[in-house]
Amino acid sequence: MDHSEIYQFIDSLIYDFDTIRYLQEYGRIKETVPMMKRIFVKIQLFQQEVIEKQDSLKGVFPKAFWEQSFLGTETMGDMRNKTFEMSSREDLILEKDLEEIGFINFVRDTRRWAYQNMFQLREIIKSPQQKKLEMVLVVLCGCVIGLCLALVLILKVFTQNWGLKGDFYDGKNFEKWVATGVNKNINFHYYLEMNSHIPHEQNYSARWKGFLVAPKDGNYTFSLLVDDGARLFIDDKPVVDAWYDSDSVEFKKSIFLTKGPHTIRLDYYNHLWGIALRLFWTPEGGKKEIIPAYYLRQSIGGL
Numbered sequence: 001m002d003h004s005e006i007y008q009f010i011d012s013l014i015y016d017f018d019t020i021r022y023l024q025e026y027g028r029i030k031e032t033v034p035m036m037k038r039i040f041v042k043i044q045l046f047q048q049e050v051i052e053k054q055d056s057l058k059g060v061f062p063k064a065f066w067e068q069s070f071l072g073t074e075t076m077g078d079m080r081n082k083t084f085e086m087s088s089r090e091d092l093i094l095e096k097d098l099e100e101i102g103f104i105n106f107v108r109d110t111r112r113w114a115y116q117n118m119f120q121l122r123e124i125i126k127s128p129q130q131k132k133l134e135m136v137l138v139v140l141c142g143c144v145i146g147l148c149l150a151l152v153l154i155l156k157v158f159t160q161n162w163g164l165k166g167d168f169y170d171g172k173n174f175e176k177w178v179a180t181g182v183n184k185n186i187n188f189h190y191y192l193e194m195n196s197h198i199p200h201e202q203n204y205s206a207r208w209k210g211f212l213v214a215p216k217d218g219n220y221t222f223s224l225l226v227d228d229g230a231r232l233f234i235d236d237k238p239v240v241d242a243w244y245d246s247d248s249v250e251f252k253k254s255i256f257l258t259k260g261p262h263t264i265r266l267d268y269y270n271h272l273w274g275i276a277l278r279l280f281w282t283p284e285g286g287k288k289e290i291i292p293a294y295y296l297r298q299s300i301g302g303l
């Protein structure tokens with residue numbers, strides 16, 4: 001019997017004890033008697049095949065290991081004999097007879113003993129190759145986790161300047177400041193997507209400032225879908241001026257931009273229920289898209 005067979009024996013023993021736990025929890029006590037008999041038979045066979053024939057394992061599985069005392073006086077051998085006797089009786093008055101020999105408590109304590117010892121035995125019987133392999137896997141997992149954490153940290157540092165800084169106000173005309181936050185892009189369908197501190201869905205306003213990075217010289221078409229009112233400025237020049245109630249209207253304008261950073265400011269207010277605010281661009285020769293976070297920056301120093 002090699003180490004893998006011993007490992008399988010321990011696993012099967014734990015599985016049997018799990019089955020007994022299930023039977024006990026659902027009140028099927030009588031069915032635990034043959035299960036315990038099966039466990040005792042397994043242990044007997046194991047002792048004969050391993051402990052008596054392989055001297056190298058006597059220190060790992062001494063006979064005393066299987067004959068520990070439970071409930072102060074009962075040993076596994078004592079309970080094994082009683083279980084064998086009970087499993088052959090036809091006149092079994094289950095609850096009374098099992099209670100008299102302490103069977104239920106014995107099963108509970110034996111199950112606890114199994115969980116305390118079986119997992120420890122798994123470690124003892126592992127071969128040097130298996131332990132080495134597990135150590136390599138632990139080191140590899142640690143390296144992978146460390147690499148992932150490093151990548152997350154690098155990405156966070158690399159992208160921390162992306163997006164636009166926004167100030168949010170109670171009132172349609174920036175009457176009362178309530179919060180400041182950063183939005184990676186302008187693509188909102190619900191007011192709390194802008195900032196969770198906006199107090200209510202009506203009569204609030206917001207102002208985003210930062211820099212728009214043009215990847216090359218060319219004409220750029222800006223599209224602003226808005227409900228209710230908005231103003232868009234690039235290099236302090238108005239691109240969209242729709243500071244009035246509108247119902248999901250899209251405004252467009254094309255301007256020429258040189259490669260590099262340009263200041264951008266976007267004002268917005270919502271008057272009634274329901275919002276829409278989406279800022280697109282179409283670079284010359286490109287496709288229409290929500291302006292990606294990579295091209296929106298909070299400061300020039302982060303470019």
